Amino acid sequence: MPEERYEDSRLYRIRHSAAHVMAEAMLERFPDAKIAIGPPIDDGFYYDFDLPRSLTEEDLQWVETRMKAIVREAHPFTLREVNPDEARQLFRDQPYKLELIDDLVNGRVDENGGQIAEPASQLTVYTQDTFTDLCRGPHVANTQDIHPDALSITYKPPAGAYWRGDENRQQLTRIYGTAWESPQQLEEYLALLEEAKKRDHRIIGERQGLFTISPLVGKGLPLWKPKGAVLRDNLERWLRETQIEHGYQPVVTPHIGNLELYKTSGHYPYYKDSQYAPIDVDGDQFLLKPMNCPHHIMIYKSDLHSYRDLPVRLAEFGTVYRYEQSGELNGLTRVRGFTVDDAHLFVTPEQLLGEFKEVVRLIQSIFNTLGLADFRARVGTRDPQSDKYVGRDELWENAASAIIQACEELGLPYVVEEGEAAFYGPKLDFLVRDVLRREWQLGTVQVDYNLPERFDLEYVASDGSRQRPIMIHRAPFGSMERFIGILIEHFGGVFPVWLAPVQAMVIPVTDRHNDHAQQIAATLNEVGLRAEVDQSKARMGGKIRAAREQNIPYMLIVGDRDIEAGTISVRLRSDEDLGALPLDQFITLVQGQVESKALSLQ
RNA sequence: GCCACCGUAGCUCAACGGCAGAGCGCAAUACUUGUAAUAUUGAUGUUAUGGGUUCAAAUCCCAUCGGUGGCUCCA
Numbered sequence: 296m297p298e299e300r301y302e303d304s305r306l307y308r309i310r311h312s313a314a315h316v317m318a319e320a321m322l323e324r325f326p327d328a329k330i331a332i333g334p335p336i337d338d339g340f341y342y343d344f345d346l347p348r349s350l351t352e353e354d355l356q357w358v359e360t361r362m363k364a365i366v367r368e369a370h371p372f373t374l375r376e377v378n379p380d381e382a383r384q385l386f387r388d389q390p391y392k393l394e395l396i397d398d399l400v401n402g403r404v405d406e407n408g409g410q411i412a413e414p415a416s417q418l419t420v421y422t423q424d425t426f427t428d429l430c431r432g433p434h435v436a437n438t439q440d441i442h443p444d445a446l447s448i449t450y451k452p453p454a455g456a457y458w459r460g461d462e463n464r465q466q467l468t469r470i471y472g473t474a475w476e477s478p479q480q481l482e483e484y485l486a487l488l489e490e491a492k493k494r495d496h497r498i499i500g501e502r503q504g505l506f507t508i509s510p511l512v513g514k515g516l517p518l519w520k521p522k523g524a525v526l527r528d529n530l531e532r533w534l535r536e537t538q539i540e541h542g543y544q545p546v547v548t549p550h551i552g553n554l555e556l557y558k559t560s561g562h563y564p565y566y567k568d569s570q571y572a573p574i575d576v577d578g579d580q581f582l583l584k585p586m587n588c589p590h591h592i593m594i595y596k597s598d599l600h601s602y603r604d605l606p607v608r609l610a611e612f613g614t615v616y617r618y619e620q621s622g623e624l625n626g627l628t629r630v631r632g633f634t635v636d637d638a639h640l641f642v643t644p645e646q647l648l649g650e651f652k653e654v655v656r657l658i659q660s661i662f663n664t665l666g667l668a669d670f671r672a673r674v675g676t677r678d679p680q681s682d683k684y685v686g687r688d689e690l691w692e693n694a695a696s697a698i699i700q701a702c703e704e705l706g707l708p709y710v711v712e713e714g715e716a717a718f719y720g721p722k723l724d725f726l727v728r729d730v731l732r733r734e735w736q737l738g739t740v741q742v743d744y745n746l747p748e749r750f751d752l753e754y755v756a757s758d759g760s761r762q763r764p765i766m767i768h769r770a771p772f773g774s775m776e777r778f779i780g781i782l783i784e785h786f787g788g789v790f791p792v793w794l795a796p797v798q799a800m801v802i803p804v805t806d807r808h809n810d811h812a813q814q815i816a817a818t819l820n821e822v823g824l825r826a827e828v829d830q831s832k833a834r835m836g837g838k839i840r841a842a843r844e845q846n847i848p849y850m851l852i853v854g855d856r857d858i859e860a861g862t863i864s865v866r867l868r869s870d871e872d873l874g875a876l877p878l879d880q881f882i883t884l885v886q887g888q889v890e891s892k893a894l895s896l897q
Numbered sequence: 898g899c900c901a902c903c904g905u906a907g908c909u910c911a912a913c914g915g916c917a918g919a920g921c922g923c924a925a926u927a928c929u930u931g932u933a934a935u936a937u938u939g940a941u942g943u944u945a946u947g948g949g950u951u952c953a954a955a956u957c958c959c960a961u962c963g964g965u966g967g968c969u970c971c972a
Binding site: 349350451452453454455456457460461462466467468469471502510514568569586615617619620622623624625628630633634635739770772773774776778802804805806807808832834835836837841842843844850854855856857864866872 | 902962
């Protein structure tokens with residue numbers, strides 16, 4: 296049975312209707328408010344208002360209480376068709392609605408202010424109680440279909456939002472709400488939000504000592520502390536080795552480049568606003584590198600390649616700098632200096648499909664290893680309306696069809712979205728769901744006919760002619776920073792053994808056993824395992840508690856009994872007790888976990 | 898960058914015009930402990946920064962810096 300589309304669900308109608316009820320209550324509180332739009336969203340709804348003053352906590356409380364009252368009063372939602380003139384009369388005091396009416400009549404938008412639609416000669420309005428809104432619907436039959444105790448607008452603070460999403464236009468106040476079919480569902484949703492807050496990578500990063508951000512260094516420039524660097528280093532080493540097995544060649548390129556390079560690549564005008572200001576050196580201008588592609592291209596171009604050499608796969612964990620707007624920065628997931636697990640493949644037209652599929656398989660296997668098994672693909676194509684793309688139409692067609700063909704041959708489900716392409720070519724993005732069912736955009740693969748043309752790249756074909764290679768840009772993680780931020784939240788700080796910053800905490804029963812504990816840790820370190828000794832003055836119970844709070848996979852207790860028997864007493868973070876084990880038996884056990892990259896979180 | 902909110906010890910927070918505090922962490926001493934917090938004592942602060950109002954400012958006002966939730970943007 297096919298899954299019901301959200302747009303067709305009762306929940307969607309409830310939320311859409313709740314948005315109207317919110318607008319009604321807001322207009323009672325602020326009779327002069329101008330109303331914009333109020334659609335349902337994934338986990339609730341919002342409505343945008345132009346208000347005479349900023350909202351207070353009391354306003355929100357009042358509106359929520361009033362909404363619940365309106366819902367209980369059981370007003371029917373009634374639908375009416377009106378012609379454009381009637382509509383303009385109805386909303387004569389609502390400038391945002393008048394603008395929407397004009398656009399609807401001209402076929403520029405649908406009634407949520409989004410998609411392009413057919414020009415409309417008749418419009419629909421919905422009324423409940425005293426409030427009438429321009430709206431296509433659908434709605435529930437009656438306000439009482441909205442459960443008053445499954446409704447909240449105080450769970451999340453109001454926010455600013457631009458009218459029509461355009462930063463040059465009026466900024467409105469957006470009030471978010473959420474509504475569910477039952478109070479239990481609301482409870483569960485709020486509990487999920489709590490859980491997400493506990494897993495916040497910034498909180499876990501602080502608690503586990505993974506990274507820090509110092510304003511003196513600069514915002515958006517995270518500093519990796521030793522324990523976080525372990526995580527990062529393990530991921531990097533694993534991916535580097537995997538890529539070498541797949542025929543990639545590591546390269547290294549500098550952190551700055553001549554501005555002319557980025558003008559040639561065409562990056563410069565597009566990234567102009569998101570770059571650190573150029574540095575002037577002896578009359579030349581240099582940029583902190585905002586992307587690695589042009590550097591790798593120059594490596595390719597430094598040799599004449601035969602078709603026999605292709606594909607050439609150049610890989611680098613390349614750190615790039617982008618001057619993101621300050622309001623966009625967030626922990627590790629949105630930063631100003633980040634390392635892309637980048638690679639550029641130079642391929643012949645015959646190789647394109649096969650190489651593309653190989654890249655997709657590699658990304659799939661990487662995600663699977665980390666337990667990020669729930670993902671879908673999005674094919675990003677050009678927005679035909681926009682002029683922010685370079686290259687001939689024919690090249691874009693070729694690239695897009697190669698991507699779609701690869702998805703189909705691999706049986707990878709995908710959706711096509713216009714306007715999600717890079718400026719030089721269409722791309723395939725991986726949208727991954729974590730354990731809390733939140734969706735993140737991670738790996739990306741792009742097919743590019745344009746940069747090879749701009750840099751006049753060549754290879755010598757079998758008939759001796761010069762041919763142009765095609766480039767594939769790809770980054771399975773996207774960036775080390777964002778990826779690790781998401782991994783921290785996915786695992787909730789409980790990392791698999793191979794990634795855990797500290798794999799084993801040796802816990803001496805008393806401080807008489809400290810020296811022996813040190814020897815155990817030293818032996819573990821010698822075989823490449825990450826072990827530390829807790830030499831604090833706490834008692835054993837306190838040390839176990841501390842290790843548990845850090846989610847350290849193994850606690851190794853050593854006291855007189857163990858020294859005498861030549862064993863360690865192994866306790867897992869799951870609280871399972873493995874009892875006394877000889878040290879080498881323990882080493883074998885952990886090395887097995889590390890080598891298999893086991894996801895069982897014992 | 899824009900809108901709203903916030904900034905007190907390393908961390909989490911209290912005090913909300915009238916002596917700047919607690920817990921965790923840190924240090925010292927005692928205890929020598931067998932599976933989720935041993936006890937006692939101690940140190941820790943230009944209350945983000947700069948200016949203003951006031952007899953008196955962590956508290957009220959302004960500016961700057963930084964953070965959070967969104968918007969726009971994005972790996």
